[in-house]
Amino acid sequence: MWRELAPIGRDPGSRGYRRYAWTGADGDCRNWFRTQAADRGLRYEVDRNGNQWAWLGDPDAGNAVVTGSHLDSVPDGGAFDGPLGVVSSFAALDELRDRGAEFARPLAIANFGDEEGARFGLACVGSRLAAGQLTREQAHALVDADGVTLPQAMERAGYDPDAIGADPERLARIGAFVELHIEQGRALDLTDHPVGIASAIWPHGRWRFDFAGEANHAGTTRLADRRDPMLTYAATVLAARRAAEDAGAVATFGKVAVEPNGVNAIPSLVRGWLDSRAVDQGTLDAVVTAVEAAARERAGRDGVELAVVRESFTPVVDFPHALRDEIARILGGSGSGSGSDPGSDPGSVPVLGTGAGHDAGILSAAVPTAMLFVRNPTGVSHSPAEHAAEDDCVAGVRALADVLEGLACRSS
Incomplete structure (x- = not known):
């Protein structure tokens, strides 16, 4: 999956990514997502705001466990910010199937549109629209540096800009949303842990x-x-x-x-x-x-x-403690840390705050959300130098699979 996705939207000069919303590169990423869903026999949907969904089980059953992230980038961004979460979600599903897991709740993988806001200047447009934090009128007023409006860009990409807006019925299907993301900082690198749990997102x-x-x-x-x-x-x-x-x-x-x-x-x-x-x-x-x-x-x-x-x-997002603590229990940690000293208890999974915004933070106003971080040895992000070791990425997939299994599957 990583090899197939890696060339899309990569600039040959900077070696960074330019996957801006509603462009050709964005469309290629969307096609990649749809292919991954089809290859696994998942039910594919695009919601009214252009967010992509791949469902295992009946979406209308409710109380679904959803994972995923985004595929767009900042100007000359790195390969991991966003895509690692989407790739890891499909890989975690593969892992669960290899384990013979039996699902008691619907499971979905999501790709939220225009998370970075690189083209129109507003971050998390897809999730903001879905959660009702951005109105249709406000979205229609967004304009890129070339004078192209968001409605014009959506129409050119084959989507209906007049359909966008709050989507409470879809969000009501979700019982928990867990987003895996590369850490944008070095807190985990100061510990002996490849994976951590988010405590909160700073106001920004x-x-x-x-x-x-x-x-x-x-x-x-x-x-x-x-x-x-x-x-x-x-x-x-x-x-x-x-x-x-x-x-x-x-x-x-x-x-x-x-x-x-x-x-x-x-x-x-x-x-x-x-x-x-x-x-x-x-x-x-x-x-x-x-x-x-x-x-x-x-x-x-x-x-x-x-x-x-x-x-x-x-505003500040303090992830729900009940879900956070359940994830910490599944991963073998206490879940009670504040993130101020992630290395103080080597027997627990580090719990970290972050200054970076995410779709999970936007959706937290409507559904219970949580985040997992994968270690970033240099802390560099929003740059072609962004990197995570393969072993740590695999550890992230396994941790996400454990979490999804603990939340969505029947006990053996």
Whole structure:
């Protein structure tokens, strides 16, 4: 499976992946998913929001156990973020069949669309729509960098954009959703465990900062006469780093757009996107407030106008303790850890918090959810250098199979 999926959407120059929503690469990934479902005799469905489902058993029976992740990528992303969870889900089903497992509950594998938000700027679009956290009107207003709207992109890919929206009936079928994912950090690498359990997802969001100045000639305009928004933007980037360091949080300006974007022109507009995450809501609010205050102070000195728009936000997700503890019991751990010191009890499965958002976090408002992490030896993610050892990936498959067996199968 991994060999078949690996070439899809890979850029020959960067060696990273560009699997953006509703593009040809995304369509090839979807075809791969459908083939995997057919090869296993699973019932294949695409829901109203373009999320893919492969069912073993009757979906309408309810109380289903669902696993899966996503197949799209960030720009020049790694091979593991998302796809590892989908590949491992099919492999775990194969493992359970080899064990002769008898299922007492329906089982499904899912691929949620546009999780990364690389094309339209909003993460977890497929799961947000399904959970009612994104309205049809809001989704229809999303536009990519080329001016293509989400409805136009969906239509070109053969899907109906007018059908999208909340899908409570489908989510009501689910009794538990377990997502396996490569860890985006090094906490597991500091232990002797290849697999861990998620405790919570930090609150996080994305804010767009629009710095409007005055376009002018780079060679003839005196420094004292300039209203240069690039200076304000640069000062804001540094202020974000200081605010995050002071608060023990993270803050990143990773995307920027400049107009008119000429080498010999002072910009008229610099637009930067802030991604910030923290262990709790109060800390996150303090960081973003400090960044905006610093930006406004500098904008006043530079003669620049500033507008700040929050484009997305996800509150803290504390995964249900009952499901988390049941998974820890199945895997032979206590399940009571906080993740602050994952190596303190080598006899238990580490329980880790994370600053990365996931479909499991979005769906947690509607269904009981949990996550498993597979060790990432360098902690690198959202990069072609992202990697997990094959032995650890196999350990992840077996752990996921154990969890699915414990949740969905009859006792022998």
